[in-house]
Amino acid sequence: MTRALETAKIIEEELGCGEFVVDPILREGPPIPPEPPVTHWNPEKYEFFIEGPRIEAAFRKYIYRTDTDAPEDTHEIIVCHANVIRYFTCRALQFPPEGWLRLALGNGSITKLSVTSSGRVVLRSLSETGYMDPEFLTYT
Numbered sequence: 001m002t003r004a005l006e007t008a009k010i011i012e013e014e015l016g017c018g019e020f021v022v023d024p025i026l027r028e029g030p031p032i033p034p035e036p037p038v039t040h041w042n043p044e045k046y047e048f049f050i051e052g053p054r055i056e057a058a059f060r061k062y063i064y065r066t067d068t069d070a071p072e073d074t075h076e077i078i079v080c081h082a083n084v085i086r087y088f089t090c091r092a093l094q095f096p097p098e099g100w101l102r103l104a105l106g107n108g109s110i111t112k113l114s115v116t117s118s119g120r121v122v123l124r125s126l127s128e129t130g131y132m133d134p135e136f137l138t139y140t
Helices: 002-015 045-062 082-092 097-102
Strands: 110-115 121-128
Touching: 045 082, 082 097, 082 110, 082 121
Parallel strands: none
Antiparallel strands: 110 121
């Protein structure tokens, strides 16, 4: 999680949003075998059985509808790697989660999800990279 920690520290300094918490449940890993299968990336099958439940637990911990009695909106900044973001996005939108690897994300990009108290999910942006100079853009 080295790159994610470095990014989180920059965000903390720039936004002044207080101390961040390192949660190992958010570390990178293969969440679920992708459909269709790909030939350029082949983790060992056992990795899906280890990492998948952890990443699903992270989704359930961080992506949820708010309390209908909440006095105001809350905002969470989650800094993690692309596989986790792709999986979270598919699950939140109720898309087949096996399609997670079809989403290409810019490294260091911003994805915004909104979850209303009624449970409605809105993908406000996926892989925003407009704040970066073009020479720094890379994709996974």
